[in-house]
Amino acid sequence: MSSVQDGARWRRQQIRAVKEALRDLNIQLSLLNRQFGARVExxxxxxxxxxxxxxxxxxxxxxxxxxxxxxxxxxxxxxxxxxxxxxxxxxxxxxxxxxxxxxxxxxxERNAELYRLFSGMNAQMDQLCEDYTDAELELIADFLRRTTTAGNTATDELSSG
Amino acid sequence: MSSVQDGARWRRQQIRAVKEALRDLNIQLSLLNRQFGARVExxxxxxxxxxxxxxxxxxxxxxxxxxxxxxxxxxxxxxxxxxxxxxxxxxxxxxxxxxxxxxxxxxxERNAELYRLFSGMNAQMDQLCEDYTDAELELIADFLRRTTTAGNTATDELSSG
DNA sequence: TGAGATAGTATGATTCCCATATAATACGGC
DNA sequence: GCCGTATTATATGGGAATCATACTATCTCA
Incomplete structure (x- = not known):
């Protein structure tokens, strides 16, 4: 009984952790975007x-x-x-x-200049992905795509509502 | 032999898929951020x-x-x-x-106004997370945190280099 | 004590944003 | 087919934002 409640509590914390991590990632990618933009004026x-x-x-x-x-x-x-x-x-x-x-x-023909900017982040992501199995990568990619869809919906709601 | 090569090819595609999904998410979250900001001027x-x-x-x-x-x-x-x-x-x-x-x-004391903006996205993320096990959520949160760290490093490299 | 670095902000020229207006084109009802 | 209205892209002008520079106050260290 108590373990069931503990399990539910643990799960809520996990979901909260995912959302917080996503929000931190959001900020960080915004800052990265600004640096990208600054590099090409x-x-x-x-x-x-x-x-x-x-x-x-x-x-x-x-x-x-x-x-x-x-x-x-x-x-x-x-x-x-x-x-x-x-x-x-x-x-x-x-x-x-x-x-x-x-x-x-x-x-x-100018995309190469852009990809060059991404190279640092790109290499790090390659290395990071090495730590995951194929199945795990698939899970992650799917999660990211579904989150994008959710973001898209939320954006539409905000802009129209 | 061929299956080994196919496996490596498949894996490269998976990694590529993760990075593409991340990039799409990046754009979408930027747009979402703009809508958030617009709502509070x-x-x-x-x-x-x-x-x-x-x-x-x-x-x-x-x-x-x-x-x-x-x-x-x-x-x-x-x-x-x-x-x-x-x-x-x-x-x-x-x-x-x-x-x-x-x-x-x-x-x-004004954070409540901000959280209200997040409510739409928040609810969608809650629902999305329901489809994952505790272990999967932990894997995802960890991936997001590590990606944030990678982004942080890439940002520093760009801003200083 | 004094020279130079640093934190935060003021100043002014340039650039950007956006409400509105404009020109060209599309569409719907009659 | 014709007229009123909607839509697409852009021009215009007033107000706001940005950023190099300068300035004041303070810190550091020799």
């Missing part, structure tokens, strides 16, 4: 947008503004800077269904 | 600093500037805004060894 929001463009593929400024949580006019400035720095191109597809539409595309 | 950097003050305990402006990667003068502006908003207090310890020193302390 990009503001926080600029860096976020470049990352989104790189990973979510070519997309329109309005869609990017929505997902990044930025004012459309602010995003124009962000894109101006990214384009001036040669990180992206704005394309106007001639045979697009909507002739107002602009497509923002990352210049892949 | 705080800029990205302001929110980061408030979070650091809350979690790393009372600390000096210079230490905060270092860890947050901000210019000292910029941090003065950040602290001004946080203080004006009533989120922190600047204290001048009378019997401190260094009389120049200022201590920045979070006003804990």
């Amino acid at each position: 990009l503001k926080d929001a600029d860096w976020d947008c470049l990352d989104l463009i790189n990973r979510q593929g070519p997309l329109s400024p309005s869609a990017l503004a929505r997902v990044a949580g930025l004012h459309p006019a602010t995003l124009t400035g962000v894109l101006d800077r990214l384009q001036r720095g040669g990180w992206i191109v704005r394309e106007r597809d001639p045979d697009a269904t909507d002739r107002r539409a602009v497509t923002v595309r990352a210049r892949r | 705080l800029k990205d950097a302001d929110w980061d600093c408030l979070d650091l003050i809350n979690r790393q305990g009372p600390l000096s402006p210079s230490a905060l500037a270092r860890v947050a990667g901000l210019h000292p003068a910029t941090l003065t502006g950040v602290l001004d805004r946080l203080q004006r908003g009533g989120w922190i207090v600047r204290e001048r310890d009378p019997d401190a060894t260094d009389r120049r020193a200022v201590t920045v302390r979070a006003r804990r």
Whole structure:
């Protein structure tokens, strides 16, 4: 009886530990992002947008503004800077269904410069992963993906609610 | 022989999957942070600093500037805004060894407002954690903590190197 | 005691953010 | 097909943020 309660208590602590660790990781990755951005003369929001463009593929400024949580006019400035720095191109597809539409595309040939920034963190993650079995890595990757989904939902709730 | 190679290949893919998931999570949490900040009228950097003050305990402006990667003068502006908003207090310890020193302390009585913002994400994480055993949760928390340490090291390397 | 380092903040030029306005295009009802 | 409205991307201007520099007060150490 007491052991059952102890078990429940232990479990709550475990869940709490996971959430705290996640929050600490969140802060640390934010700081790491800022250092990344500083290395290529990009503001926080600029860096976020470049990352989104790189990973979510070519997309329109309005869609990017929505997902990044930025004012459309602010995003124009962000894109101006990214384009001036040669990180992206704005394309106007001639045979697009909507002739107002602009497509923002990352210049892949410059991605090597970005990956170089990641190399330190990358090497450390490789080493860290060595300590886990295949099954454990799969478990971790799945947890991370599900957490991302949860974060996405929470973000939407906050931005719309 | 071939199966050994396949196993190694599979493993590389697993590691890659973990890193990609982590990167996606990084972006998503950045966006979530921006929404949090927007809800309490705080800029990205302001929110980061408030979070650091809350979690790393009372600390000096210079230490905060270092860890947050901000210019000292910029941090003065950040602290001004946080203080004006009533989120922190600047204290001048009378019997401190260094009389120049200022201590920045979070006003804990306002933390409830912050936790309310987290409630959505918090509830989702609770639910997500239900799918894991105690041992799995421990594994995950440990992985997250070690990743935070790795991020910390990578941040230091970038900011000093 | 004095030279130099350090903590925190003020100052001013530059840059950024964002509410609003504008131009071009799309869409829905009639 | 035509007109009112919505939407996309960007320009404009006023207010705010950023950061190099300077400044004051204090500490350290010789």
